[in-house]
Amino acid sequence: MTIAQRLAQTDPGAHGALLLHSCLPVSEFGERWPEGVPVQIHGMEGDEFFDEDLPSARELAASTPVAELFVYPGDAHLFTDRSLAAYDAAASALLLDRVQQFLTTV
Template sequence: MAEVLLYHHIQGLTDGVRAFADDLRRDGHTVHAPDLFDGRTFGSIEEGFAFAREAGFDAIRERGAAAAAALGPDLVYAGLSFGVTIAQRLAQTRPGARGALLMLSCIPVSEFGGTWPEGVPVQIHGKEGDEFFDEDLPAARELVGSTNDAELFVYPGDEHLFVDSSLEAYDPEASALLLERVKAFLAAV
């Protein structure tokens, strides 16, 4: 079983993110889901971004890195949207990564050192009509083209935080398929 460090999206560690983590735990995985917003959750992406701007994006990302430092190196780094900025950086730069799950976002590999690390498998998930993921799709395709250990899954629809069962954007069908693919990935690492 895998040990997963899951970083929440910009609306915080919502009940839907907790449910996602619990679903992976029921499969036997150890899942750490640190609360980078100190218990705050937000009703919209805009409210979450306003909080993050005020708190400082770098300070929040450093909290995420500190959560990783408290754990061993053999982790699968997973991020949901904003959380990908932390998960991807750690997967690319912290030795010992077992894999990366980049859900709802993908950052250009050049942001964190230029190349994807050899032997670190990665899955990228997003919706084809999601305005946020559309911006990241070129980076996702570039990452997939740079390694034999990458998969890109694009789902129909335009909801951004579609895996969070506590939000209006939740898409049960796409979320179930994403979760099935994530579980297969974790079983293989």
């Protein structure tokens, strides 16, 4: 379960959500994504775990104009974790730039 997604969908005070490496169907926590709550979804295209979530991520991204889906080349799951062999410096840097831009808007 992605705690960030649950909080964004169920807490009326949520200002935005960053979903890294995972995205559940919106129906897990409600009928639709909350209006006006921006969300970014980030994952790698060949990540066996994110591949399972990709249909839900695409559906969420298509359901609201305040959603962005970023799919990075590669197959690592936790590619942003420097302590793991899966770490991808280039993808992590791009993700960080996108997250910083996102945070200036929420």
